[in-house]
Amino acid sequence: MDEVVQKAIREVAAKAKKSVPWEFDKPYDQPYYTWTGNEWKANDASSSTNQTASDISKLALLSWNIDFMLPYADSRMSKGISHLKSFIDKDTEKTSTANVIYLQECVETDLELLASHPWIRETFVLTDVDISYWQSGHYGTVSLIDRRLPISSCFRVHYSQTRMERDGLFVDVNVRGKNIRLCNSHLESLALEPPYRPPQINLCAEYMRAAGVDGAVAAGDFNAIQDFDRTLHRENGLKDAYLELGGREDDKEGHTWGQQAATALRNQFGTSRMDKVYFRGGLELLSFEKFGGDVCVDDRGEREDIVRLGFEQPWITDHLGIKAVFSIEQSSKPTSSL
Numbered sequence: 500m501d502e503v504v505q506k507a508i509r510e511v512a513a514k515a516k517k518s519v520p521w522e523f524d525k526p527y528d529q530p531y532y533t534w535t536g537n538e539w540k541a542n543d544a545s546s547s548t549n550q551t552a553s554d555i556s557k558l559a560l561l562s563w564n565i566d567f568m569l570p571y572a573d574s575r576m577s578k579g580i581s582h583l584k585s586f587i588d589k590d591t592e593k594t595s596t597a598n599v600i601y602l603q604e605c606v607e608t609d610l611e612l613l614a615s616h617p618w619i620r621e622t623f624v625l626t627d628v629d630i631s632y633w634q635s636g637h638y639g640t641v642s643l644i645d646r647r648l649p650i651s652s653c654f655r656v657h658y659s660q661t662r663m664e665r666d667g668l669f670v671d672v673n674v675r676g677k678n679i680r681l682c683n684s685h686l687e688s689l690a691l692e693p694p695y696r697p698p699q700i701n702l703c704a705e706y707m708r709a710a711g712v713d714g715a716v717a718a719g720d721f722n723a724i725q726d727f728d729r730t731l732h733r734e735n736g737l738k739d740a741y742l743e744l745g746g747r748e749d750d751k752e753g754h755t756w757g758q759q760a761a762t763a764l765r766n767q768f769g770t771s772r773m774d775k776v777y778f779r780g781g782l783e784l785l786s787f788e789k790f791g792g793d794v795c796v797d798d799r800g801e802r803e804d805i806v807r808l809g810f811e812q813p814w815i816t817d818h819l820g821i822k823a824v825f826s827i828e829q830s831s832k833p834t835s836s837l
Contacts (some may be wrong), residue, residue: 507568509691523659534620550649551673559595563820564720567604569640575815597645601683634664648672676830682717704735714780739777761809783826791820
């Protein structure tokens with residue numbers, strides 16, 4: 500497994516971008532992409548019309564980190580897409596529920612797979628079809644937004660305080676007359692000094708509370724492994740979805756990392772609640788659950804290779820996914836341009 504990690508570190512360093520057009524800690528607009536039937540069309544959110552999804556009353560947010568370091572990226576992402584589809588298809592209230600998927604640790608070939616999948620083309624808008632807007636030249640985040648949701652803004656905030664080229668990906672959607680801001684972020688990894696997760700969450704919260712935002716949801720792999728991670732939501736005026744529904748901070752039922760990690764890593768670090776959903780504003784939390792347990796690659800040779808790296812099973816990722824469902828009440832104010 501050490502060999503895999505060292506290889507990933509070398510790849511990240513080799514693909515580092517020499518220069519970037521954005522200013523750190525400031526919004527940098529990017530297009531979002533809609534499948535037209537023969538191509539992904541780039542859309543400029545700033546020119547979008549004033550629309551709202553009045554027939555949508557609930558928002559289901561799914562977040563999943565698909566480990567970028569393991570081999571067989573195509574097989575693992577393909578299996579992840581299949582699992583997401585079957586998981587979402589179980590929803591008995593599809594008509595009134597819009598689904599949004601946050602993915603972290605995607606590599607460039609993952610974007611190609613997502614863009615080529617028929618279900619994704621028919622169902623979602625993509626924030627990214629290439630790596631142009633990632634700070635890293637090797638891995639990053641992408642959000643899949645239900646096609647029925649009108650998008651009024653799409654931008655990234657690239658963190659100045661990061662050793663690992665992390666950012667926050669924001670998309671504004673209009674639901675029942677409310678501007679709901681969606682933030683997908685992969686926060687800084689490891690217990691390094693000084694810690695960068697506090698300023699990163701502080702920056703996310705700043706944009707979640709911005710003028711004109713009626714409600715906001717931030718989620719992703721928050722790498723919550725230190726004591727200060729336990730209070731970041733409260734310190735920034737946000738709610739933690741797992742805790743809001745009665746979960747306890749030290750309850751292993753809430754843990755999302757470690758169960759599917761390499762055995763040696765699990766023995767060394769145990770399990771933890773790395774993945775979280777924070778929210779604020781005009782959203783009523785209805786449910787919270789985990790998904791993605793025991794999803795494995797199918798090919799026999801690939802299965803054997805992954806197990807040989809030190810895993811008990813040929814899992815596609817070391818993280819479990821998390822899903823939070825929110826209800827959105829009809830706005831009583833007139834819809835206005837955002």
